[in-house]
Amino acid sequence: MKPITPAQSGTFESSDVIVLIEPMPKNSGRKIEISSTVMQQFGASFQQIVSDMLDQYDMTDIHLIAKDKGALEPTIKARLETAIKRSLGQQEGTL
Amino acid sequence: MLNSLGREIPEYIEGIGTLEPFQGALTKLRKGWMDEPTIPAPNKAYLPHQSKLCKTLEEAIIRSNPHNGMTVSFHHHLRNGDILLVQTLTILHNMGIRDITLASSSLNECHDPILPYLQDQTVTRIFSSGIRSELGKAISMGVLDTPVVIHSHGGRVRCIHTGKIQIDLAVIPASAADCEGNATGSHGKSAFGSIGYAVIDARYAKQVIVVTDNLVDFPCIPLSISQNFIDHVVLVDSIGDASRIATGTTRITNSPMDLRIAKLAADVIEHSGFFVPGFAFQVGAGGASLAVAKFIREKMKRSGLKGSFMLGGITSYCVDMLNEGLFETIFDVQSFDAVVSNSLLNNRHHIEIPAALYANPFNCGCITNKIDVVVLGALEIDVDFNVNVITGSEGRIRGASGGHSDTASGAKLTVVVCPSFRGRIPIIKKRVHTIVTPGETVHVLVTERGICVNPAFKELEANLRNAGLNIKNIRDLEIEVDKITGIPAPLEYTDKIVGIVEYRDGTIIDVIHQLREREV
């Protein structure tokens, strides 16, 4: 699926993550930037969750930025899902 | 060689000497004496009416025979408001002195400005009970060739007695002092309360400078530090940032999580069998630990039970409990807020004590030996109840040994309070990164998700179960928490040792390796 609009979800609060998605031109691929307060311990697992989620929605040309403050896995997945659905125009929210 | 907790300890480290592995909390004490010889304190002579006053700190330092390879000591009673440690090292650095051993009773964030002096080898060795912030980070990354030595408050006294730390120059900030160097922290605009950690430095340093921003008429009362040990006295504009030295009163946390843990801990204490008339009590000044005092205070008032003494780092909350008659006495080695200074000065049941009386294991009885109940925090705790209070989840040195192991070893009931995870990092581990306090001296862990009793203390566990408390096996809780957070990837270290952790008896309980930060 192709994102049609920039979208954002989550907050900068502790135990939360903020996710930003920007549509990219066709064939430009995925550009993923993750920063986290627990990068050393959970960076790799975070990367994996993002790739799996983007695969699930079949999103190929996308710029995704995530700033994490120790969110648990269900939170990470919820914020990604919300940002993706907002970017696809399926849900409304901020930005 | 392995110590009794299974940690690999080298036999010898260049710049430190031979190491003795930890063999159990009380093993060395059972003998009844310390094998290591005690070095004599220096004897000095001053002429009648000779003046000790120096115009500047620099002048006092110049008079103190500064030299390469010297050891300089400080106390940390000014906490994060201290400015004199940085000033002193800057003066020494500007004089071209190198290869200094820094022996501060602890190091805080306010000492970060000395980092360049570590990098340019002005300072090459450090002894401290705690290291934080940028200094901790740089040391963890290997800025010093010689590992830092982390000691406990009681252990520091032993280090000085045995000559492991041989202080050439002690710089002692005081909030009031007279021309002879009689000094105290209990009054003056920069009052910080007890000066207990500096007493041993005054006694043993070859040269001692008292620095004050409040030179009072002779004699300065009380004689927390007495003139017969003081070489030089300096009057300066300020010894530190008063707003960071001591705030008015300590407030109990509002964090629901800390309060929850504290309430459970208070329930544990109440039903432990040690909540009895005349009990002796110590709590820390932070978060959940101090909040335990709030609940214990309520329980004492409800039941009419009165305790004997409170010990340690003293907050206004402890003073309130003293004034309400809940406890008879406070022994104060370190005061946390302005109200405490007043009480220390005016209440004869509020007694200032030196670190040796507080916690040194090698004497005829430190007061930690008489504690019934102590409540302590933790950065990590493992399934064997070993506690880490020195290295953080990211593997860096960022905490303090302080009186943790001293009080744990003395108390009949050591309660460790901490959340089961912080910022997605589980606090309960299969194995803590660094052991500061051995599990054999920890009785109970209290987290928001359950209470774990060290299986060595069966009667205690039975008492708590009978009271209907939510007791979990620590191994089960560890798994439960891992399920919530996920299992963190292990940190990576090099072979280089950047820190050694002394147990209070001088044996080595653990070492800290250089952190290898990888790209993710």
Added chain:
Amino acid sequence: MKTFRNRRTMLYIPGNNPAMIQQGGIYGADSILLDLEDAVALNQKDAARTLVRNMIRVTDFYDAEVCVRINHLSTPFGLADLEEIVPLQPSALRYPKTESAEEVAELLAIIEKIEDKHHLPHDRMTLHAMIETAMGVQNVFSIASKFSRIDAITIGGQDLTADMNIVYTADGAGIDFARKRIVMAAKASHIDVIDTVFPDVNDEEGLRKETEYAKRIGFTGKAVINPRQIDVVHDVFSPTEEEIRKAYRIVKEFRTNSKAGIGVFAIDGKMVDAPIVARAEYLLRLANVIIE
């Protein structure tokens, strides 16, 4: 279908706050209430719904009953909330601003349709009706009595005073009639009735007074907005040790006597009859005391 539950406290947790949701179960509240309604900003309703769904799936809330407050069906969010939350079957849904039995019937029809789609029974998840409008107060008995799925009603003080166009005052004057009417409707329907929140989290004395009042007039529990309020409310709603001992004696004696065919008897010189026994049994259930 009703099993006895202690609902002394219902802890509100904002549905878009992961830090608070993940710790929801640790405070010992009898119920926790994940809120998709007033605690969530209009432009975050979608985010909160997804977050609450994910968290309910994996979070252990220990002994707490898990409820979700959804948005009203007249908003653009109510139906989406139902579609996302009903399949998870929390213990209960809390429905805001309930005004009539017809409205509840309509809501239940939608819920049951979703349950059918997911092959779920109609009797597992219950419904809590929030009464927070003048109309709701007037219709409360039919709301409380007509539906077996409603096992608690609750009063929302702030919204009610707003609807009445009066100021919410700490003495509760404006909602006193509503409180008592709602309690009576609940008692007549044999369901729980839960009091509104006490907004000042720092006023422990005020909270205790208001909770004591709520208990005196018949509420079975109270909603709380901060974990720090839980202990006080539990303290008020829990029977004292003395009460428990006495209740235990009453029930024990009653069982012995009824075996012997005696209906009315005396303890400490006071007559014990069926209502007193019923009250004693209720206290023992509250205190989790079981008599074999």
